[in-house]
Structures are given as structure tokens and as C-alpha cells.
Amino acid sequence: MSYILAIANQKGGVAKTTTAAGLSGALVQEGYEVLAIDLDPQANLTIALGLNPREVRHSAADLFIHTEKLASLTQATSIPGLDIVPANREMELSERFIPLRKNHELILRQQLLASEITSAYDFVVLDCPAFLGAITTNAMVAANLLIIPTQPEYFSLHALRNTLTQVRTVRQTFNPSLAYRILITLRDLRNRVHRTMSEHLLNTFPDGVLKTSIDLDTKLRESAATGMPVNFCYPKSRGAEQYRALATEILEYVREKNSIPA
Numbered sequence: 001m002s003y004i005l006a007i008a009n010q011k012g013g014v015a016k017t018t019t020a021a022g023l024s025g026a027l028v029q030e031g032y033e034v035l036a037i038d039l040d041p042q043a044n045l046t047i048a049l050g051l052n053p054r055e056v057r058h059s060a061a062d063l064f065i066h067t068e069k070l071a072s073l074t075q076a077t078s079i080p081g082l083d084i085v086p087a088n089r090e091m092e093l094s095e096r097f098i099p100l101r102k103n104h105e106l107i108l109r110q111q112l113l114a115s116e117i118t119s120a121y122d123f124v125v126l127d128c129p130a131f132l133g134a135i136t137t138n139a140m141v142a143a144n145l146l147i148i149p150t151q152p153e154y155f156s157l158h159a160l161r162n163t164l165t166q167v168r169t170v171r172q173t174f175n176p177s178l179a180y181r182i183l184i185t186l187r188d189l190r191n192r193v194h195r196t197m198s199e200h201l202l203n204t205f206p207d208g209v210l211k212t213s214i215d216l217d218t219k220l221r222e223s224a225a226t227g228m229p230v231n232f233c234y235p236k237s238r239g240a241e242q243y244r245a246l247a248t249e250i251l252e253y254v255r256e257k258n259s260i261p262a
């Protein structure tokens, strides 16, 4: 079985895509086979992993609109061990078409259970749009673990609350075992609000916040333009180091749950 990690938050610009790319790269470096799936019409993960969305003929949208098989949509990236299902503009239609289908919440989960996927990948990483609609619901229904990147600022709390409400709904309906962890991102320790809010998050969710936090690092911004995850283009940067630490923490968590071989 592949272990499914969804990266979602109702809030935009909180490093969901940066986390999807950074974590995927770090897991590949640990020797795991990883499939990254870009579920966002903005196609930022597709770009960050070196593909041009305008040249993408078959995207994740085919899964939702044309009932295409997931296994036929995977593509290699320039990083051995890292494949992608890219996104393109057609993803915008998915959000409208998905609810028209029967059992639409289960579309992605059922596709991820195909033997071509489970036998090929140790991890699947789902990058979601900043919208708690049908696409994000599909990702949460499919996921073993949801990672919620959260900037330690006041405006983040509202979106976090809404995201957690969605988690509860998904647990009550299609995925009772959905786990979640909050990942503090874009943290600037010189900023008093960031320090206070990071503490507040830790106090409010004592077991729900990952030990690893991701600090501001311009190399993470620049890595998107290289088409490679940060640990492949800037392996010595702070961002690379922190995403490696995140991968280690996630691997420990997954091993504790006996979900993957050590």
C-alpha cells in the first residue's frame, strides 16, 4: 500500500505547494518512491517540479472529468524516484464536474487503490487548492495523514478552524481514520507575533503540531524556478534541512503506525 499524504489548508499562500515539493524531494532522498499529484488549477506544483502546464495534455482533471485511470496519468520528473500527475487549466472544471458524479468523494481514493499505484509508490503526496471544495474533500477522503501548513499569524486561525471542521466532517463520513498534523510554515523567529502565535498553536493543539517548523528562507522561493525540490537544487539551505527534518518526523510517525516497512 502507498501511504497517502494530503497537504491542504483553506488559506492561500501558506506554503502548501512548497511543502508538497520539499517533502516529496526529501522522501525521495530517503530512498522512497514518491508520486506527487497536483490537484490545484494554478498548477504550481507542476511548475515547481519542472513541467510546463501549457504542455500538459493529461492532467489530474482527466481523473475527475474523463474517468481516466490514475496510473495512465503519471509522468517522470527529472528526479529519479519522483513521478508526478500534473495539473493544467482543466482542473478548474473538475471542481464543477466532480459533484455531478455518483460517489464523487471516493473518486481519488478508489484510483489510489489500483495495483499499478500501490505497487509502484511508497508515498503519494497530494497538493490541494486553497479551497475546501470537492477536490480537497477527495484528497482528505483518500489520505492517511493530512498536513496543514499554517503561517503563525492571527488571520491563520480562522482558516485553520474551517479546515479542521472539514476534517471532522470527512472523519464522520468517508474516512474515520484521517489523521492530521499542523505544520508551522513561513516562520520568522524575529517577529514577535510569529513567536506568540507559534506558542499559541502548540498550546492549543499539543499533539496536533509537528515538531518541525519551516522558517522563512529565500532559497525555498528560488527553488520553484529551478524545477527541482529544494534538497536537490539547494541541498545546504536551511529550507532543505528543515524539509529533511520534516520527512524524518513523518517517517517516524508512519513507522509508529506500522504503515510502511522500516
Ligand SMILES: Nc1ncnc2c1ncn2[C@@H]1O[C@H](COP(=O)(O)OP(=O)(O)OP(=O)(O)O)[C@@H](O)[C@H]1O
Pocket: 011, 012, 013, 014, 015, 016, 017, 018, 019, 040, 042, 044, 128, 129, 130, 185, 186, 187, 214, 215, 216, 217, 218, 220, 221, 222, 224, 239
Ligand atoms: N519558508 C519559506 N520561505 C520563503 N518563502 C516561502 C517559504 N515557503 C513558501 N514560500 C513562498 O511563499 C509563496 C507561497 O508559497 P506556496 O505557493 O507554497 O503556498 P500555497 O499555500 O501553495 O499557495 P496557494 O494557496 O496559492 O496554492 C511562494 O512564493 C513560495 O515560494
Ligand SMILES: [Mg+2]
Pocket: 016, 017, 018, 040, 044, 045, 128
Ligand atoms: Mg499551492
